[in-house]
Amino acid sequence: MNSNQKKRVFQIEAFKHKVVVDPKYADKTWKILEFAIHEIYNHNASGLSFEELYRNAYNMVLHKFGEKLYSGLVSTMTFHLQEISISIEAAQGGLFLEELDRKWTDHNKALQMIRDILMYMDRTFIPNTHKTPVHELGLNLWRDNIIHSGKIQTRLLTTLLELILRERIGEVINRGLMRNIIKMLMDLGPSVYQEDFEKPFLEVSADFYRAESQKFIDCCDCGDYLKKAERRLNEEIERVSHYLDPKSEIKITNVVEKEMIENHMLRLVHMENSGLVNMLLDDKYEDLGRMYNLFRRVPNGLSTIRDVMTSHLRNTGKLLVTDPERLTDPVEFVQCLLNERDKYDKIINLAFNNDKSFQNALNSSFEFFINLNPRSPEFISLFVDDKLRKGLKGVSEEDVELVLDKVMTLFRYLQEKDVFEKYYKQHLAKRLLSGKTVSDDAERSLIVKLKTECGYQFTSKLEGMFTDMKTSQDTMQEFYAAHGAELGDGATLTVQVLTTGSWPTQPSVSCDLPAEMSALCEKFRSYYLGTHTGRRLTWQTNMGTADLKATFGKGQRHELNVSTYQMCVLVLFNNADRLSYKEIEQTTEIPSSDLKRCLQSLACVKGKNVLRKEPMSKDIGEEDAFFVNDKFTSKFYKVKIGTVVAQKESEPEKQETRQRVEEDRKPQIEAAIVRIMKSRRVLDHNNIITEVTKQLQSRFLANPGEIKKRMESLIERDFLERDTADRRLYRYLA
Amino acid sequence: MKKEDTVKLISAEGFEFVIDKKAAMVSQTIRNMLTSPGSFAETEHGEVTFPEISTVILEKICQYFYWSLQYASGKETEFHIEPELTLELMMAANYLHT
Numbered sequence: 001m002n003s004n005q006k007k008r009v010f011q012i013e014a015f016k017h018k019v020v021v022d023p024k025y026a027d028k029t030w031k032i033l034e035f036a037i038h039e040i041y042n043h044n045a046s047g048l049s050f051e052e053l054y055r056n057a058y059n060m061v062l063h064k065f066g067e068k069l070y071s072g073l074v075s076t077m078t079f080h081l082q083e084i085s086i087s088i089e090a091a092q093g094g095l096f097l098e099e100l101d102r103k104w105t106d107h108n109k110a111l112q113m114i115r116d117i118l119m120y121m122d123r124t125f126i127p128n129t130h131k132t133p134v135h136e137l138g139l140n141l142w143r144d145n146i147i148h149s150g151k152i153q154t155r156l157l158t159t160l161l162e163l164i165l166r167e168r169i170g171e172v173i174n175r176g177l178m179r180n181i182i183k184m185l186m187d188l189g190p191s192v193y194q195e196d197f198e199k200p201f202l203e204v205s206a207d208f209y210r211a212e213s214q215k216f217i218d219c220c221d222c223g224d225y226l227k228k229a230e231r232r233l234n235e236e237i238e239r240v241s242h243y244l245d246p247k248s249e250i251k252i253t254n255v256v257e258k259e260m261i262e263n264h265m266l267r268l269v270h271m272e273n274s275g276l277v278n279m280l281l282d283d284k285y286e287d288l289g290r291m292y293n294l295f296r297r298v299p300n301g302l303s304t305i306r307d308v309m310t311s312h313l314r315n316t317g318k319l320l321v322t323d324p325e326r327l328t329d330p331v332e333f334v335q336c337l338l339n340e341r342d343k344y345d346k347i348i349n350l351a352f353n354n355d356k357s358f359q360n361a362l363n364s365s366f367e368f369f370i371n372l373n374p375r376s377p378e379f380i381s382l383f384v385d386d387k388l389r390k391g392l393k394g395v396s397e398e399d400v401e402l403v404l405d406k407v408m409t410l411f412r413y414l415q416e417k418d419v420f421e422k423y424y425k426q427h428l429a430k431r432l433l434s435g436k437t438v439s440d441d442a443e444r445s446l447i448v449k450l451k452t453e454c455g456y457q458f459t460s461k462l463e464g465m466f467t468d469m470k471t472s473q474d475t476m477q478e479f480y481a482a483h484g485a486e487l488g489d490g491a492t493l494t495v496q497v498l499t500t501g502s503w504p505t506q507p508s509v510s511c512d513l514p515a516e517m518s519a520l521c522e523k524f525r526s527y528y529l530g531t532h533t534g535r536r537l538t539w540q541t542n543m544g545t546a547d548l549k550a551t552f553g554k555g556q557r558h559e560l561n562v563s564t565y566q567m568c569v570l571v572l573f574n575n576a577d578r579l580s581y582k583e584i585e586q587t588t589e590i591p592s593s594d595l596k597r598c599l600q601s602l603a604c605v606k607g608k609n610v611l612r613k614e615p616m617s618k619d620i621g622e623e624d625a626f627f628v629n630d631k632f633t634s635k636f637y638k639v640k641i642g643t644v645v646a647q648k649e650s651e652p653e654k655q656e657t658r659q660r661v662e663e664d665r666k667p668q669i670e671a672a673i674v675r676i677m678k679s680r681r682v683l684d685h686n687n688i689i690t691e692v693t694k695q696l697q698s699r700f701l702a703n704p705g706e707i708k709k710r711m712e713s714l715i716e717r718d719f720l721e722r723d724t725a726d727r728r729l730y731r732y733l734a
Numbered sequence: 735m736k737k738e739d740t741v742k743l744i745s746a747e748g749f750e751f752v753i754d755k756k757a758a759m760v761s762q763t764i765r766n767m768l769t770s771p772g773s774f775a776e777t778e779h780g781e782v783t784f785p786e787i788s789t790v791i792l793e794k795i796c797q798y799f800y801w802s803l804q805y806a807s808g809k810e811t812e813f814h815i816e817p818e819l820t821l822e823l824m825m826a827a828n829y830l831h832t
Contacts, residue, residue, distance in 0.1 A: 050767040050774035051782050058829060109771045116770040119763065123831070 053117040066125035081145035111138035179243035209259035221274035262298040288351035317369030334383035377420035385427040415701040464502035472496040553630025561640040677732035742781035745789040757799040762831035
């Protein structure tokens with residue numbers, strides 16, 4: 001009724017008719033309450049009147065006998081708990097816990113009832129005198145008289161631990177009872193649970209798992225061991241969820257992790273025939289995933305896996321890229337790299353939770369070993385070349401993209417991207433000029449990818465090549481539209497006008513074309529220069545192709561698809577039956593190395609030998625003589641005669657490309673130095689080197705020696721000067 | 735009204751008030767009497783005797799129980815108390831923990 005009183009101050013007094021005179025009042029009232037408490041403990045409460053007991057307790061407190069009531073309660077309860085203690089001690093074997101549990105339930109119920117009838121004391125007397133409230137008092141008395149009684153304390157602990165041990169070795173125990181007892185310990189306060197159970201429990205568990213892991217590791221392989229460890233871990237987690245304090249989960253899992261995993265980590269990873277390396281080799285996704293999940297729980301676990309994986313990856317990768325066997329077939333070489341990458345990609349994806357740090361390890365390993373082989377850029381370009389020439393025929397667009405994307409990942413690992421560009425340009429030029437490219441879309445898509453990866457500069461020339469191809473087509477159409485009529489039925493000419501600089505042209509000596517052809521070429525030249533003033537045309541006869549119609553001895557007719565050089569040679573045989581090497585060389589003026597190669601493919605390749613040579617041998621000698629092979633047959637009407645080209649570059653060619661790459665790097669390094677110095681004005685030597693290396697990283701790894709040379713050259717040309725005071729400093733001269 | 739949902743409160747003079755358990759439980763003391771785990775006589779018979787509370791006061795108390803339920807459900811009205819009852823009523827309130 002406190003909510004709506006009239007606002008007047010009242011003095012509260014006790015009921016007036018109860019102004020006690022009877023000196024025995026307190027004793028008498030207490031006797032009633034004491035009797036009631038006995039009855040409650042004896043399960044005899046049904047006859048008691050709550051109101052009467054409450055009123056008595058109320059009056060005792062009101063009449064300042066609270067102290068008597070409280071101490072009486074303590075001694076009565078203690079008396080009962082000691083009786084209970086004796087009956088629990090007397091319980092035999094397995095009944096011990098059950099008796100304890102039953103008595104605990106009884107005590108709780110009695111305590112509840114006592115608290116209810118003594119509620120008034122709980123409400124007023126206890127807060128005023130700072131005593132322990134009834135409920136807590138009951139728990140404390142239980143703790144001191146039962147749990148901490150000498151005969152019960154150790155027996156309780158050993159019983160609990162023994163039950164858990166029995167459960168660990170596979171027996172079924174009464175989990176409900178366990179839960180009740182543990183709950184009791186928790187109710188008695190966190191310190192009781194921790195001191196009387198959790199701490200010894202953790203110690204015993206550590207011993208158990210230490211022994212068990214020792215046993216397992218001696219007899220199991222890594223996969224089995226991990227399975228066992230995982231099962232143990234799950235068992236403990238399940239145990240906690242069934243009958244322990246949830247807060248214990250982290251503690252007990254730590255124990256299992258430490259004893260079963262952390263202490264044996266290295267031994268597990270390096271286990272012979274079944275360790276991490278074997279799992280990687282055999283693609284054991286499940287085992288690897290288990291290892292990842294378990295090791296993740298312990299400090300340094302994942303880094304251990306990662307380190308082993310990285311070193312394994314680097315070793316196998318190193319073997320792969322330096323294996324001379326592999327180097328014979330660039331396409332196979334790159335395919336191997338791709339397979340290896342796919343394999344580890346899948347492992348990281350399936351077993352390692354797509355962990356970023358593992359992906360980084362994978363990337364850095366690839367970067368490490370791909371660049372161990374200086375020919376990697378060339379091979380990757382060759383791989384693309386192969387794919388775009390034939391590999392992707394009949395493959396759906398999505399698959400093409402997939403292959404290209406994979407190639408791009410390898411490309412990203414390259415340090416010498418400019419070398420790749422060089423080769424790629426060469427290969428692309430060959431593809432475009434010979435019309436061998438399978439899909440224009442695929443070509444363009446790759447260029448777009450390269451562009452996003454390395455910027456406009458990287459691909460501008462490549463794109464220029466595509467533009468040239470398109471313009472040439474238009475030019476040819478216009479040329480034939482203008483002059484088609486006067487040309488008649490003779491040979492037709494297709495010219496591809498290539499912009500100097502965009503294409504990897506080799507300075508080549510033009511050969512002497514057959515008269516008919518040169519006339520045609522002249523016509524085109526005058527037409528082209530007529531429409532485009534201020535340009536110069538040179539013929540790149542080393543890059544062209546020709547289709548010839550030939551009739552052989554017995555009248556077999558074939559269409560021969562040959563290179564321009566081969567065409568020049570073959571046309572000579574229209575007027576002669578026998579020509580010596582020297583004669584051919586003189587008339588055509590084809591450079592001797594090219595001529596040898598072209599003759600080799602005309603005379604020495606089985607099934608395509610339209611020429612015959614004397615003496616019969618594999619190689620072309622300066623003294624050889626050549627005849628038309630009248631017996632030439634082929635089941636096809638069209639015969640393609642390839643030039644014997646080494647797909648891979650030969651040693652001198654490699655040197656040459658290398659040299660050109662080095663040449664091309666010089667201006668780039670200089671430009672980078674100038675850019676940096678322009679903004680910094682003054683900088684010391686080491687810093688310049690770092691900055692330049694960083695700027696050029698996306699294209700190649702600059703050599704410090706080379707940077708130094710470039711700086712010297714810039715000093716000579718008055719772009720930079722050394723500081724007069726401090727020789728290490730360089731100054732930019734605007 | 736079912737018997738289990740009601741409780742009988744008996745005054746010092748023997749007057750019986752039968753009210754809803756829900757209303758009676760506005761008093762913390764009565765609530766404990768009716769819900770304590772052991773089966774006390776009050777729980778078994780569904781009646782509580784108050785030898786120290788007079789009929790007038792107990793009636794007022796019962797009125798207050800119902801008023802309090804209404805007040806708690808948001809109906810804010812005045813609860814009138816005759817001045818001469820105030821003292822005894824407050825002592826009963828202390829006893830009933832209301």
